[in-house]
Every structure is written in structure tokens, then in C-alpha cells.
Amino acid sequence: MNADGRTRLHQTPEWTALAKHREELGEVRLRELFAADPGRGTGYALRVGDLYVDYSKHLITDETLRLLRELAVATDVFGLRDAMFRGERINTTEDRAVLHTALRAPRDAVIEVDGENVVPAVHAVLDRMADFAGRIRSGEWAGHTGKRIRNVVNIGIGGSDLGPAMAYEVLRAFTDRDLTVRFVSNVDGADLHEATRDLDPSETLFVIASKTFTTIETVTNATSARTWLLNALGDEEAVARHFVALSTNAGKVAEFGIDTANMFEFWDWVGGRYSYDSAIGLSLMIAIGPERFREMLDGFRLVDEHFRTAPAESNVPLLLGLLGVWYGNFHDAQSHAVLPYSHYLSKFTAYLQQLDMESNGKYVGRDGREVEWQTGPVVWGTPGTNGQHAYYQLIHQGTKLIPADFIGFAEPVAELSDELKAQHDLLMANFFAQTQALAFGKTPDEVRGEGVPEELVPHRTFKGDHPTTTVLARELTPSVLGQLVALYEHKVFVQGAIWGIDSFDQWGVELGKVLAKRVEPALTEGADVPGLDASTQALVAAYRELRGR
Numbered sequence: 360m361n362a363d364g365r366t367r368l369h370q371t372p373e374w375t376a377l378a379k380h381r382e383e384l385g386e387v388r389l390r391e392l393f394a395a396d397p398g399r400g401t402g403y404a405l406r407v408g409d410l411y412v413d414y415s416k417h418l419i420t421d422e423t424l425r426l427l428r429e430l431a432v433a434t435d436v437f438g439l440r441d442a443m444f445r446g447e448r449i450n451t452t453e454d455r456a457v458l459h460t461a462l463r464a465p466r467d468a469v470i471e472v473d474g475e476n477v478v479p480a481v482h483a484v485l486d487r488m489a490d491f492a493g494r495i496r497s498g499e500w501a502g503h504t505g506k507r508i509r510n511v512v513n514i515g516i517g518g519s520d521l522g523p524a525m526a527y528e529v530l531r532a533f534t535d536r537d538l539t540v541r542f543v544s545n546v547d548g549a550d551l552h553e554a555t556r557d558l559d560p561s562e563t564l565f566v567i568a569s570k571t572f573t574t575i576e577t578v579t580n581a582t583s584a585r586t587w588l589l590n591a592l593g594d595e596e597a598v599a600r601h602f603v604a605l606s607t608n609a610g611k612v613a614e615f616g617i618d619t620a621n622m623f624e625f626w627d628w629v630g631g632r633y634s635y636d637s638a639i640g641l642s643l644m645i646a647i648g649p650e651r652f653r654e655m656l657d658g659f660r661l662v663d664e665h666f667r668t669a670p671a672e673s674n675v676p677l678l679l680g681l682l683g684v685w686y687g688n689f690h691d692a693q694s695h696a697v698l699p700y701s702h703y704l705s706k707f708t709a710y711l712q713q714l715d716m717e718s719n720g721k722y723v724g725r726d727g728r729e730v731e732w733q734t735g736p737v738v739w740g741t742p743g744t745n746g747q748h749a750y751y752q753l754i755h756q757g758t759k760l761i762p763a764d765f766i767g768f769a770e771p772v773a774e775l776s777d778e779l780k781a782q783h784d785l786l787m788a789n790f791f792a793q794t795q796a797l798a799f800g801k802t803p804d805e806v807r808g809e810g811v812p813e814e815l816v817p818h819r820t821f822k823g824d825h826p827t828t829t830v831l832a833r834e835l836t837p838s839v840l841g842q843l844v845a846l847y848e849h850k851v852f853v854q855g856a857i858w859g860i861d862s863f864d865q866w867g868v869e870l871g872k873v874l875a876k877r878v879e880p881a882l883t884e885g886a887d888v889p890g891l892d893a894s895t896q897a898l899v900a901a902y903r904e905l906r907g908r
């Protein structure tokens with residue numbers, strides 16, 4: 360029981376019904392489920408916007424889905440969802456509203472935070488971004504020496520990097536190819552060095568992206584970027600033409616030396632990992648243009664509306680969230696793979712890692728008590744075909760259950776040559792073959808039937824029953840990217856709501872930051888750090904010796 364007398368999640372009738380159901384199902388054989396229901400391939404599929412989502416290859420029955428939906432009702436997922444969309448302060452540990460959905464609301468929508476409609480401000484910033492992006496793209500905004508801006512370097516980390524960097528990769532085919540756009544995040548000086556070494560400072564714009572504008576990595580890199588610029592241009596006034604800021608913190612931006620006239624604002628009700636469709640997307644907007652950016656926002660909005668209004672039976676983010684709960688809590692799966700069959704989605708899973716793991720990597724519930732159930736999974740993966748020749752062995756024949764999402768597209772991107780476009784069917788043949796192999800495997804008899812010697816039969820057998828979701832769209836467009844991201848945002852929301860955790864804070868990253876600050880003087884000056892543990896002390900000593908200090 361909770362202190363307030365409420366039953367804890369794992370003691371609710373809905374949870375125990377699922378546990379019982381899991382026991383009764385025993386070892387689920389997908390071959391049998393498909394044999395028993397010839398309509399399963401189409402029956403266990405949903406559409407949202409441009410996405411076709413097949414969930415037939417999951418270890419579930421109609422009853423599983425029914426019980427999972429009951430759990431969602433019992434944990435008030437829909438109540439919390441509505442509170443989020445209404446702008447209530449559902450991020451309780453930070454006492455903030457959670458309104459990334461307002462970033463893609465239509466101009467005439469009314470969404471209030473503390474009695475104030477936030478939508479006009481969202482659109483005012485989008486309009487300013489569009490104006491600025493247009494001026495960079497047309498050459499109207501020139502550098503300090505009058506030269507056209509040809510390079511954009513985004514400096515940010517976490518949500519101020521992963522989102523725009525991912526989306527820039529995804530939408531490369533829509534970018535202005537005459538612009539060089541790079542993303543610097545690591546405080547390792549090598550990152551900024553590699554990003555700038557072949558650039559002309561007089562043609563380079565730095566976009567400093569930081570919600571708080573206090574993040575040490577970003578402020579350090581931004582300071583070094585300013586030195587790099589001023590060493591070349593020799594005039595403090597150059598900063599105004601070569602630096603813009605994306606932030607919620609005007610005071611810190613001004614303190615850093617960036618004119619707040621060159622600042623694009625967002626608000627504390629936008630979480631960092633939910634922010635690339637805010638001002639944080641400026642570098643992306645410069646690359647793809649304001650129109651494409653708005654198409655992307657339309658895609659987000661489409662899935663927001665679906666999540667907000669679709670009935671539970673056809674609500675795709677709800678379904679994905681519930682499937683994650685099924686595996687994490689009732690099959691003890693520890694991780695979740697996201698495997699895109701698109702080169703352009705190469706950074707998509709890295710982006711989802713922050714979205715999911717920073718949101719739901721929590722062991723304390725909203726009620727302040729430790730949870731007694733598994734929360735967020737380890738999210739991992741890289742583009743599928745590469746993975747096939749690396750780690751898929753473990754997914755097929757290892758000892759761990761790894762549910763996976765496969766994401767693919769029917770059309771190759773338009774600008775490929777005919778020869779390269781022709782490779783697309785081969786790519787997609789792999790896409791379909793893998794989920795087939797994972798689900799249905801190969802029986803010992805089938806292996807024997809191929810004349811394999813008996814001693815090799817166990818090695819060549821594939822047990823199958825590895826669950827996958829397949830997400831298929833016609834082509835990769837800005838709107839489809841928005842749809843995919845919103846789908847995962849809301850999936851993460853559903854899971855956090857069920858587990859009873861605050862998906863919108865990230866206190867777990869604080870301790871490391873504090874300790875780094877404390878240890879740094881020991882590295883640089885050999886300062887005595889009180890209370891430093893013996894292991895770290897020895898490591899610091901070894902480091903100083905290696906550096907000849």
C-alpha cells in the first residue's frame with residue numbers, strides 16, 4: 360500500500376491478472392498463433408498518419424491486449440495524458456507543465472499555462488526563426504566581413520544536440536547542400552577542432568543551443584568557438600553576426616556576450632529531450648528551410664491528435680507503450696532495440712536513448728517511494744543491415760529476450776541514382792526477412808531436411824519467437840519524421856504513467872556534474888579534494904603522472 364492508502368502498482372488486480380495470464384500463456388509459439396488465426400497479419404496492424412504499424416509478431420493474444428489496456432485504465436494513463444495536453448504541472452518534482460505538444464499546436468489553438476495562452480508566443484518564435492533561417496539561406500544575413508554564411512555549427516549537448524543532429528541526418532535529402540551544417544557536443548576539444556578545422560570563420564555561424572545556458576560542456580565549447588572566431592576576425596563586434604543563442608535563459612545569454620536580439624526563446628515547460636521542434640531546431644530549420652520544418656511540425660501534430668483522441672484499441676503510442684510493459688514487467692526483458700532500415704536514420708536510436716532512458720530511467724515513483732517493478736529499458740540499436748553483420752546473432756540465438764522495432768520505407772529517397780534506387784528492394788528484403796526469421800525461426804526438422812549433419816542441427820536451429828514491431832511508411836519526409844518522433848514521445852509517456860514515475864525530470868544526471876566540478880582542480884592543480892575515495896585518488900594520481908604534472 361501507498362501512504363495514501365492506494366494499492367501499489369504490482370499489487371493491483373490488473374497487474375496480478377497480467378502476471379497470471381503470463382503464467383497461463385507459458386511459452387508462446389508465434390507459429391501456433393499464426394496457424395490459429397490466419398487473419399493475424401492484417402488484424403494485428405494499425406495505421407496512424409503515414410505509418411503502418413504491424414504488431415502481429417508479438418507474444419500476445421487478444422486477451423493480453425485487453426488486460427494491458429485495463430492496466431492503462433487503472434493507472435489513469437488517459438487522465439494524465441489529458442492533464443499534460445491541458446498544460447497542468449505534471450512534472451511534479453520540478454513543478455512544471457509538460458507542453459512539447461504546444462510547440463506544434465496550430466496558430467489558433469489555445470493552451471494555457473498559469474492562465475496565459477502560450478500558443479501565440481510559440482508561433483512568434485517560429486516566425487522569427489523562419490525569418491532568420493530565410494535570411495541565412497538567401498545570403499541576406501552576411502558575416503562580419505560581408506561574406507555569405509556558408510557554415511552553421513550547432514553547439515549544444517543532450518537534448519540541445521541529439522534532436523537537431525538526428526533530424527538533420529534524417530532529412531539530409533531535404534537540406535540546402537551548399538550549406539555545411541555540423542553539430543558539436545563533446546567537451547573533448549577534438550569535437551570542436553574537427554568541426555571547425557576546415558571552415559572559414561568569416562563564413563561561419565555558431566548556434567549556441569542550451570535550455571539553461573549553464574551547461575558546462577556547451578558554455579566551454581561556445582567560449583572556445585568565440586576565441587576561434589575572434590582570433591581570425593579580430594573584432595568583438597563580429598560576435599553579433601556570428602553567434603545566435605537558443606535558450607530559456609536570457610540573463611545567461613547576455614552574460615555570455617550574445618545580444619538577446621539574436622536569441623530564440625523557448626520555455627521551461629519544454630523538456631530538453633522534447634525540444635528539437637522548438638527554437639532548439641534552428642540549425643535544422645536553416646538546413647531544410649522553414650516550410651519543411653513546418654511540415655515536420657504537422658507530422659508531430661498528427662500523432663499528438665491521434666494519441667489524444669484515438670480509442671484505446673487503435674491508439675498506436677498506447678499500444679507500443681503497453682507492449683514495452685508486457686516485455687519489461689512480465690517477461691523480464693531488459694532492453695529494447697530500435698533498428699531502422701534507412702541510412703538516414705543512423706542517429707535515430709541515439710536520439711531515442713535520451714528520450715526514453717533519461718525519461719524513464721527512474722527507481723523512485725511520483726509518490727516518492729522506490730518502485731518494486733522494472734522501469735525503462737536499455738534502448739539501443741543501429742541501422743539494421745549493419746547490425747545484421749554484427750549483433751543480430753545474439754538477438755537470434757542468444758539467451759536474452761530483446762523486443763525490437765523495425766522501421767523501414769517503401770521508397771528510396773528521390774535524389775538517388777537509378778542504380779542506387781534499385782538497391783532498395785534488397786535493403787527491404789532484408790528488413791522483411793529478419794522479422795520473419797526472428798518470429799518463426801527454423802525448426803530442427805527443417806534443418807535436418809536440408810541435409811545438415813545431426814551434430815550441427817542444434818547450432819543451425821533458430822528457436823524464433825523473438826518479438827518485433829514493424830513500422831513501415833511510403834517515404835521518409837519531414838512529416839513522417841515528426842510522426843515517428845511523436846510516436847516515441849507518447850510511447851515513453853504511456854510507460855512512465857503506468858510505472859508511476861515522473862518522466863520529465865532528470866535528477867540522476869546531477870551528481871556526476873557536481874563531482875566533475877569538484878575533481879577538476881585535482882587534475883589541473885593537484886589540489887587536495889576532501890573526501891575523494893581511494894580509487895579515484897589513485898586514478899587522478901596516475902593521470903597527473905601520465906601528463907607529466
Ligand code: F6P
Pocket residue numbers: 516517518519568569570571572573574577631632717865868
Ligand atoms: O544533463 C542532462 C541535461 O540536462 C539534459 O536533460 C539536457 O538535454 C542537456 O543536459 C542539455 O541541457 P541544456 O540544454 O540546458 O544545455
